[in-house]
Amino acid sequence: MSYGFYIYGILTLPAPQNLNLQGIDQQPVQIKILDGFAVIYSEAQQERYLASRRNLLSHEKVLEDIMEAGHRNLLPMQFGLLISSWETVSEQLIRPHQEELTQLLAKLSGCREVSVKVFWDTEAEIQGLLAEHPNLKTQRDKLVGQPLSMEQAIQIGQAIEQGMNDRKQGIIDVFQGTLNSIAVDMVENTPQMETMIYNAAYLIPWEAESQFSEHVEALDHQFEERLRIRYNNFTAPFNFARLRLLISN
Template identity: 60%
Template sequence: MGNGLYLYGIFPAPGPTNLHLEGLDRQPVQAHAIDEFVFLYSEAQQERYLASRRNLLGHEKVLEQAMEKGYRTLLPLQFGLIIENWETVNQQLIVPQGQGLGELFNKLNGRREVGVKVFWDASAELEALLQEDQGLLAERNRLEGKSLSMDQVVQIGQAIEQAMANRKQSIIEVFQGTLNPLAIDVVENDAMTDAMIYNAAYLIPWDEETYFSQQVEALDQQFDERLRIRYNSFTAPFNFVQLN
């Protein structure tokens, strides 16, 4: 049988038919049912797949294309899962986790994941902060050109750092206050770059995405040129399928 089977995700039965999708290594994507679970898979051509950008995008593309074809309730599996045969899946996943999988299907039914990433320009924000906070600005100017003790350097550094943290937090709270009430569940992830100040995923009712995106657009306008917002309106619900 070669290298085994590469798994993409799980649907509730009866699951997808006639998908005609291309998976990793250009292999045709197929569906296999075990009890009330339908697995999306292709034949693995490698013993393990490197998490390259191409492979990761290929994995996600299969899931997104299946969702686009109308199979919306989907548990995406983590990248790189290869199994020897279906008996392994039964023993390692369905028998121990079957009930949890069923509960996740209920949670995801009629819902979708969207994501918001917020970026700022730290140096512009610092300048704005110093213009707004005359005390800090005066302190910084008073100390400029003098030979400072280490304590003075640390003090003003900490004061600026704290003020910047407060500034960041006040932006985040506007996003939370606007978007969290629209979501059934919210997951806040770590920022991936220094410029990114907020990174959240939202589980929302499938047909309320238009309204949600309008609120993101309104936030973008509210902050004018201050922030860059990346909004992902369509993605497999990776953030909401953690099995305990």
């Protein structure tokens, strides 16, 4: 039984030749030339694909392998996109969005996405805040072990919260001031946990990665043991593929 085609992404022409890649369900990755674009796909073996770690990694690896092979004008599609026929792709994806696709692919051409996630130790930062503001520490220490009025609790809590927000923003300003100028574009995403204070994706020219990496390393040295930085130096540009599509299978 045929379940149609699983779509990974779209390339500008000329298309890759002699692909030797396996995609989801270990299916061979193929190219379909359609309306002046190259669609990356494999034969779908299921009616719907669960967003399991294995499937997600397979989806991303196909795109990364194609980009690493030199085809860097790639627009990645969201995981799980299945289509029943090429007419569907042409009528609902390419023709209605041809100009937008062309502009977006031009922006992404020759670029890679990298990500920077920054973590801190919340308790250590609070202690650092109190050490830098002795009056605030004295005020808090006087109230330790004593019943607090609602007004006192709110006042101390707000002062500490504002201080922590200022410390956090100060760090973010340093990172953005150091890294943003290298990037073509950047997206600041929502932190994924309480200890994560910065979560950003950067679209950078392919050849600028070594420079970007050096800047990240310099930031790591600048903040020494205070911060933990997680740097991913390459992925397909998912955060910058902002074409929103509704495709009926």
